[in-house]
Amino acid sequence: MALFPLFSLFEDDFVIQVLPVDTEDTMDEVAQKCAYHTVERRQVARPDEVLRVQRHSNGELFPRDMKVQDAGLLPTETIDVVYEKKKD
């Protein structure tokens, strides 16, 4: 377990924010930590939708149960937290 700094952009928000996470956090936990700094602050809540984490630079979508330490992210690398696209 170790503190790991990421930068995160929540879907539809206007700013990238500093997001301290833990190397043991799953991507679902990372998404929730990111949401804390945006949802109900500058974005309305969408409680029925699933949040996903993707690499900002290339859109690579991380599995929901993947741990931060296994994602190959660099310290302070920027991630997007996005609502999962609904399947047609």
Added chain:
Amino acid sequence: MSMMKREEWYDLTRTTNWTPKYVSEDELFPEEMSGARGIPMAEWDTYDEPYKVTYSEYVETQREKDAGIYSVKAALSRSKFMDGIDPGWESTMQAHYGAVALAEYAASIAETRMARFAKAPGNRNMATYGMLDENRHGQHQLYFPHTYTERSRQWDWAWKANHTNEWAAVAGKNFFDDVMLTRDAVTTSIMLTFSFETGFTNMQFLGLAADAAETGDHTFASLISSIQTDESRHAQQGGPSLKILIANGKKKEAQEMVDLSIWKAWRLFSVLTGPIMDYYTPVAHRKQSFKEFMEEWIVAQFERQLLDIGLDLPWYWDEFIADIADRHHAMHLGVWYWRPTAWWNPAAGAGKAERAWLEEKYPGWNDTYGKCWDVITDNILNDRKDLTLPETLPAICHTGFIPLVTTPNKKRAAGKLVDYQLEYEGRLYHFNSEVDKWVFETDPERYKGVMNAVDHFLAGHIDPPDLGGALTWMGLSPGEMGDDAHNYAWAEDFRK
């Protein structure tokens, strides 16, 4: 004995490129300070400043200017103007003075470098006056706000801001250090006077003077109009330097200097001047929108001047044009949300009348930025102000030293990023655009060591490592930290 006319002796008296006997030319004008780039002295002799002034004329004019602004100040200091002023305007002045006063003093050093090290005699002559100008601007813009320090400690930030780690002050220092304090004389004449002063100080001083006059703040209007008359004279030092560079095969270097400094100046103005014009100034007193001012004073002016002088428009011009209608809205939202980190009280400018004005001037504002303000407004009305305050820091661009932002509630164009990341010598750098990244890549050795507030936070320099620790680190004490300028009264427009 009859006096000769000025034009009969001016050129002769300022032709001071004598042949040195006791030192070499390189010792007299070291390249790192002069920046002549191998262009011979004879070419610098041809420097022809468009605005010619003698010392006696300068002193006489400056004396009249000072008499003018001090008489206005004396006449109006007995009025109760400040007691009845809209709080948004008071914030405007506090932000302006803190951002500008000591930068003016620093500009005096940049002018001094040109006065001593420029190889062009005309540049040395003009810079001597520029040096005196900037000293005057620093002194006036410390003295005028000092009148109000009894009103609140935020006024003291006219002096204090540049001595702190406060993020906006650091963004300003980063810019001015880069374009005017760490460059040779020729580069300084271009980056500081041509790029920054020709366009952007016009914007700050004439644009704000217009708003000040509309607001009834005649002291501020007369002060900054007076300053601008100096700026418009000494801003003309860069044009002749550019002509000499272009005539001597250095167009590529000249173009890069202009492109880089216009972009960096724009970044700073998007956060300091944009919010002031479109949000802080009471809506009834707004002369033009920030975008309209930008189009008139920056875009049109630069397009004409660059082409006249033989340069091209900066390679990023289309992105710049799009940016002037958008970026400052994000900057304002950020400054307001992180308002405890400012030395002034940001005015939200998001009441019903203000929002109607924003939608008229910036069609689509309600569907993008407005949706964020909807959530903020609801939180204020529902006694959840805690949700309108930050619990983390924004990520900061390593070129502009301002937050990495994007238009909210709007799908980005394919391939467009918010953060252009670059790993250089094992460190990850962040840039808000391709242009910001390009600035770094023009000279990575110059820029690679930069540390913004987030870098200091992550390096453990902020203790405790939270927002409270960051505020202490920035030098912000209770009574200085920003809060909503109107005590959230604007939100009542929306109470059902």
